[in-house]
Amino acid sequence: MSVLEVKGIKKTFGTQEVLKGLDFSLPEQSVLGFIGQNGAGKTTFMKLIVGLLASDEGTISVCGEKVQYGNTKTNRLIGYLPDVPEFYGYMTAYGYLTLCGEVTGLTGIEIKEKATELLKLVGLENNKKKIKTYSRGMKQRLGIAQALLNEPKLLICDEPTSALDPLGRKEILEILHRVKKQTTVIFSTHILSDVEKICDHIVLLHEGTIKLSMTLAEMEARFSFNQLLVEFNQSLSTADYESIFEGLRVTNKGETYLVQHDELTEIQTKLYTRFINQGIFPKKIEVYQPSLEDIFTEVVQ
Numbered sequence: 342m343s344v345l346e347v348k349g350i351k352k353t354f355g356t357q358e359v360l361k362g363l364d365f366s367l368p369e370q371s372v373l374g375f376i377g378q379n380g381a382g383k384t385t386f387m388k389l390i391v392g393l394l395a396s397d398e399g400t401i402s403v404c405g406e407k408v409q410y411g412n413t414k415t416n417r418l419i420g421y422l423p424d425v426p427e428f429y430g431y432m433t434a435y436g437y438l439t440l441c442g443e444v445t446g447l448t449g450i451e452i453k454e455k456a457t458e459l460l461k462l463v464g465l466e467n468n469k470k471k472i473k474t475y476s477r478g479m480k481q482r483l484g485i486a487q488a489l490l491n492e493p494k495l496l497i498c499d500e501p502t503s504a505l506d507p508l509g510r511k512e513i514l515e516i517l518h519r520v521k522k523q524t525t526v527i528f529s530t531h532i533l534s535d536v537e538k539i540c541d542h543i544v545l546l547h548e549g550t551i552k553l554s555m556t557l558a559e560m561e562a563r564f565s566f567n568q569l570l571v572e573f574n575q576s577l578s579t580a581d582y583e584s585i586f587e588g589l590r591v592t593n594k595g596e597t598y599l600v601q602h603d604e605l606t607e608i609q610t611k612l613y614t615r616f617i618n619q620g621i622f623p624k625k626i627e628v629y630q631p632s633l634e635d636i637f638t639e640v641v642q
């Protein structure tokens with residue numbers, strides 16, 4: 342069964358059509374990278390899933406149950422980490438999770454077990470400091486622990502890495518990757534390299550519509566671009582360039598050349614023969630795998 346099923350979702354603010362009919366579904370134990378530029382409608386969509394906003398049209402189901410605006414029933418299946426999580430700064434992480442557990446209705450023993458397990462998961466198990474002394478990264482990690490307290494089927498994280506330094510981002514990504522065994526994760530971001538690191542599905546939102554919705558493997562197959570990347574230690578002289586690439590479709594940036602091919606082996610044979618004949622050898626030659634950033638640019642242009 343799909344953890345999340347989205348059908349024909351539309352949302353307008355005044356005259357601005359922010360979401361123009363979204364359709365996709367998400368299987369269990371996956372990490373979805375929900376990507377889009379600033380203002381694409383990512384937060385709006387996430388608020389629709391947790392029933393904080395009403396859609397104009399369409400339905401969202403979580404584990405087969407329809408989300409209804411103003412009714413928090415489906416939220417027992419969801420953990421939500423907003424982009425800027427708020428805490429009581431005077432509390433410790435353990436104290437805060439204890440409070441959240443009490444509000445959720447867990448027993449004392451359950452709270453102790455869960456809080457200990459989750460603080461370990463997010464690397465805060467030995468931290469006795471008050472939350473007000475925490476870095477942004479530590480607050481995000483505590484936010485993930487809190488969102489996982491009710492063992493959700495779906496964990497929604499709104500731009501959890503955007504404001505963090507590289508180390509903080511790495512820690513969050515590692516946690517989300519680990520969490521995938523227990524829950525499906527939706528992770529909104531505009532940092533494409535983060536998506537490449539941990540997501541197995543992507544949905545690309547642009548101008549209110551979904552431009553791409555597929556697994557990362559499907560995306561790699563679809564956007565191979567049929568190019569070979571050839572890199573030299575230094576950029577080639579005009580004469581060397583002509584002797585190596587004559588008659589081929591090539592674009593280049595500095596020492597890196599991208600050679601378009603219809604038939605890979607034919608182009609490889611041609612190039613290797615020329616390298617040997619000319620005595621000019623590349624530092625690197627490989628089938629070019631476009632980055633998510635390349636694909637994003639290609640799709641939204």
Ligand SMILES: Nc1ncnc2c1ncn2[C@@H]1O[C@H](COP(=O)(O)OP(=O)(O)OP(=O)(O)O)[C@@H](O)[C@H]1O
Pocket residue numbers: 354359377378379380381382383384385386531
């Ligand atoms: N409550 C609201 N009232 C009016 N307009 C809104 C409201 N919430 C969002 N918008 C508008 O909807 C559009 C999408 O906003 P949203 O916050 O969902 O985008 P986002 O993809 O999350 O952006 P970012 O990456 O910058 O957080 C924006 O143009 C925003 O100004």
